[in-house]
Amino acid sequence: MGGSSARRKRPGRPQVLFTLLLPLFCPALGQPVRYSIPEELDRGSVVGKLAKDLGLSVLEVSARKLRVSAEKLHFSVDSESGDLLVKDRIDREQICKGRRKCELQLEAVLENPLNIFHVVVEIEDVNDHAPQFPKDEINLEISESVSPGARTILESAKDPDIGMNSLSKYQLSPNDYFLLLVKDNPDGSKYPELELQKMLDREAESTHHLVLTAVDGGDPPRTGTAQLRIRVIDANDNPPVFSQDVYRVRLPEDLPTGTTVLRLKAMDQDEGTNAEFTYSFLGVANKAQHEFSLDPITGDIVTRQPLDFEEVEQYTIDVEAKDRGSLSSQCKVIIEVLDENDNRPEIIITSLSDQISEDSPSGTVVALFKVRDRDFGENAEVMCSLSGNNPFKIHSSSNNYYKLVTDSILDREQTPGYNVTITATDRGKPPLSSSTTITLNVADVNDNAPVFQQQAYLINVPENNQPGTSITQVKAWDPDVGSNGLVSYSIIASDLEPKALSSFVSVNQDSGVVYAQRAFDHEQIRSFQLTLQARDQGSPALSANVSMRVLVDDRNDNAPRVLYPTLEPDGSALFDMVPRAAEPGYLVTKVVAVDADSGHNAWLSYHVLQASDPGLFSLGLRTGEVRTARALSDKDAARQRLLVAVRDGGQPPLSATATLLLVFADSLQEALPDPVDHPIPSDPQSELQFYLVVALALISVLFLLAVIFAIALRLRQSSSPSSTGCFGSVLGSKSRPVLPPNYSEGTLPYAYNLCVPGDQLKPEFNYFTSVGDCPAAQDILNKDSSSALLASILTPGVEADEKTFNQVFNVMLFIFRYANVLLHRATILVDGLFCFVSFETGSLCVFLVVLELAG
Numbered sequence: 001m002g003g004s005s006a007r008r009k010r011p012g013r014p015q016v017l018f019t020l021l022l023p024l025f026c027p028a029l030g031q032p033v034r035y036s037i038p039e040e041l042d043r044g045s046v047v048g049k050l051a052k053d054l055g056l057s058v059l060e061v062s063a064r065k066l067r068v069s070a071e072k073l074h075f076s077v078d079s080e081s082g083d084l085l086v087k088d089r090i091d092r093e094q095i096c097k098g099r100r101k102c103e104l105q106l107e108a109v110l111e112n113p114l115n116i117f118h119v120v121v122e123i124e125d126v127n128d129h130a131p132q133f134p135k136d137e138i139n140l141e142i143s144e145s146v147s148p149g150a151r152t153i154l155e156s157a158k159d160p161d162i163g164m165n166s167l168s169k170y171q172l173s174p175n176d177y178f179l180l181l182v183k184d185n186p187d188g189s190k191y192p193e194l195e196l197q198k199m200l201d202r203e204a205e206s207t208h209h210l211v212l213t214a215v216d217g218g219d220p221p222r223t224g225t226a227q228l229r230i231r232v233i234d235a236n237d238n239p240p241v242f243s244q245d246v247y248r249v250r251l252p253e254d255l256p257t258g259t260t261v262l263r264l265k266a267m268d269q270d271e272g273t274n275a276e277f278t279y280s281f282l283g284v285a286n287k288a289q290h291e292f293s294l295d296p297i298t299g300d301i302v303t304r305q306p307l308d309f310e311e312v313e314q315y316t317i318d319v320e321a322k323d324r325g326s327l328s329s330q331c332k333v334i335i336e337v338l339d340e341n342d343n344r345p346e347i348i349i350t351s352l353s354d355q356i357s358e359d360s361p362s363g364t365v366v367a368l369f370k371v372r373d374r375d376f377g378e379n380a381e382v383m384c385s386l387s388g389n390n391p392f393k394i395h396s397s398s399n400n401y402y403k404l405v406t407d408s409i410l411d412r413e414q415t416p417g418y419n420v421t422i423t424a425t426d427r428g429k430p431p432l433s434s435s436t437t438i439t440l441n442v443a444d445v446n447d448n449a450p451v452f453q454q455q456a457y458l459i460n461v462p463e464n465n466q467p468g469t470s471i472t473q474v475k476a477w478d479p480d481v482g483s484n485g486l487v488s489y490s491i492i493a494s495d496l497e498p499k500a501l502s503s504f505v506s507v508n509q510d511s512g513v514v515y516a517q518r519a520f521d522h523e524q525i526r527s528f529q530l531t532l533q534a535r536d537q538g539s540p541a542l543s544a545n546v547s548m549r550v551l552v553d554d555r556n557d558n559a560p561r562v563l564y565p566t567l568e569p570d571g572s573a574l575f576d577m578v579p580r581a582a583e584p585g586y587l588v589t590k591v592v593a594v595d596a597d598s599g600h601n602a603w604l605s606y607h608v609l610q611a612s613d614p615g616l617f618s619l620g621l622r623t624g625e626v627r628t629a630r631a632l633s634d635k636d637a638a639r640q641r642l643l644v645a646v647r648d649g650g651q652p653p654l655s656a657t658a659t660l661l662l663v664f665a666d667s668l669q670e671a672l673p674d675p676v677d678h679p680i681p682s683d684p685q686s687e688l689q690f691y692l693v694v695a696l697a698l699i700s701v702l703f704l705l706a707v708i709f710a711i712a713l714r715l716r717q718s719s720s721p722s723s724t725g726c727f728g729s730v731l732g733s734k735s736r737p738v739l740p741p742n743y744s745e746g747t748l749p750y751a752y753n754l755c756v757p758g759d760q761l762k763p764e765f766n767y768f769t770s771v772g773d774c775p776a777a778q779d780i781l782n783k784d785s786s787s788a789l790l791a792s793i794l795t796p797g798v799e800a801d802e803k804t805f806n807q808v809f810n811v812m813l814f815i816f817r818y819a820n821v822l823l824h825r826a827t828i829l830v831d832g833l834f835c836f837v838s839f840e841t842g843s844l845c846v847f848l849v850v851l852e853l854a855g
Helices: 058-063 092-096 287-290 498-504 688-716 725-732 779-780 785-794 802-838 842-854
Strands: 033-038 046-048 067-069 075-077 084-086 102-108 115-124 139-141 151-153 166-172 178-184 189-197 207-216 223-233 246-252 260-263 277-281 292-294 301-302 314-323 328-338 345-350 355-357 365-371 381-387 393-398 401-406 417-426 433-443 456-462 470-473 487-493 505-507 513-516 525-534 544-552 561-564 575-578 587-590 591-593 605-611 617-620 625-630 639-647 655-664
Touching: 033 046, 067 075, 075 102, 092 115, 166 178, 166 189, 178 207, 246 260, 260 328, 287 292, 287 314, 292 314, 345 417, 345 433, 381 393, 393 417, 456 470, 456 513, 487 498, 487 505, 498 505, 561 655, 575 587, 587 655, 605 617, 617 639
Parallel strands: 033 115, 139 223, 246 328, 355 433, 456 544, 575 655
Antiparallel strands: 046 084, 067 102, 075 084, 102 115, 151 189, 166 207, 178 189, 207 223, 260 301, 277 314, 292 301, 314 328, 345 365, 365 401, 381 417, 393 401, 417 433, 470 513, 487 525, 505 513, 525 544, 561 591, 587 625, 605 639, 617 625, 639 655
């Protein structure tokens, strides 16, 4: 490629030694891409067409961001052509030191998708260093008594180049006394040896000056010279001799400083001062001089600094033993450093995704990292693992590269992030390890619907509430974050009419507060059902529904209403007739009242406010029944008045009053004012038997006449004036009892005196059953009122003997009384049925029925 292009490893050989066959489709089977270049290339020189060798087009170079990665980046990639270029000066001797094979490991990184390719660049040596002797002048002393053939080892020259460019031979300037021999060291290097050719004569020539030249094998070759100064001394013909020519020592690199590595042993056969010698290093490199020291007397080699296998694997030291007669001998000490597991593995993160979506499938690549251990052999074999329980695992890629991938489905709601600790452990003894922690955040997706705090809501709202007040608040929790967890509320269904729903309740879409839009009335609506929805703002949005039942609680806002007794339209009050022979406990009448409220607010109690004779009557607290408290006496007034208050159980209680007019009489005529003067009746005893016979004969005729009179009465109702109040209206107007539809307490009165004119009737109150058209007619049939009934039927102006009528109708009275008793008992059973319908306390109803029947 010209002067700036990379030199081929061999002439005519292709630049790319071995390319990756299937880098994109099968990375596990790929081999490194190899290039070979000479050292000291100019910056910008082309190493190789990397993009082409990787099977990439020019457009893919920039699109996939082709780059190279290494610990020390000596190369770069041309962003346009994809060629691998020299970025920095490459000095093979500095990078690879004494290693014969110098290779630089690179990683070619491609993104979108992420791919790693291994590139090996072999640095070829060029002859850029000349051989160099440790000293510019070499001084030797040779006794004149030395015989020809004696040899002296000279200091070797050093050439950092290798191969053909390394030191190849030595040359000695022409002379008559010395011959230069070149010997090979065990490590392959060469050293010079000087051999005496003939006897020296100090007197003739005491000093010899020669030039020693070291020549390498480069083209052109480079040379280094040293001045060889040989001084001839007097005879000392026995040099010291080492016990070994080569000493080999293997040392662990963790050997403590100051440890004796080796003790050299040399012997000199001379005697006296000529046998005294010293040890010294001969041409030791600077590194060895720093690492070891040599005792000149004992020959002990001692460590001066800790050894480091990763820096120097082997030391070769020349040691000289020289006596005082300048005779010397040399030996070689080869110190081999053994690797110890003293380097922890290194973890290098090359690519990291700090955030990963929680819906990422298993096997998603999260991070790419590599490990490196500077030790050797098993000490450099590294295994990677993850600490803790996390949804990730490690996949081995190639050449100490690893991928951190997901191993299961992620859930941000359970774990929003992970601190993943990667541990690299070597196989040394003991093993060493190192760890690094990377933080991974899990990105949220809308995978959770809102969840209400309750499965269903039951809300109690008192009636007559203030419109616009809050009745409750619903709360739904969404474990997602951001808009995925932002919840809004709405009402989607109800058992109310759709048009009426908005006028009843509303819900705040942000807070979930439910408001009452109007005042509720327990008597109109007691409960209603709502369906609320909580919906998040994710995409797509998720929602959840919950049912809410609103119960309208009752308040005491309705006062009791008295159904019996009531006033007539003309303002007159009803009265009840009490037989004079009534025993204590006799049921006189009953106050009937109802309350539109419910529950405790409708639990009525009856109290006497005023009474003409307080000790004469008793009032049932819960039943409203008026009974005689004692037997009647002649001193008691014939007419009694009771003012009764009916109170409910609310707080505060509400009440109503009713006025009872009671008349003591054995017959209706006795109770009513009589405008006609009747003759004094004769003694009934004398005529008793006669009238009984007549009564028995005419009993059947009387029943027929009663039917005829009833029909006639109907025909006369429109024209007959009412002169006797309510009792006159019994036969002159249509009346029915008034009971509300929600009447649920109390029993119907036993004195059926309740009369209401026909124009006040309501259709919904027509379920009361009585004898005749008015319940007051039964009072006429009660006890001794039979004669009064017949007298009321007679045409005005026709006079009759009252005694005669009484005698005749006593038998009819007997029959009517039994009919009245049966009707009385039937009414008690009806009261019990109403009690069961109105109250949930069945045992109380049974007690009241039994009490009525016993009375």
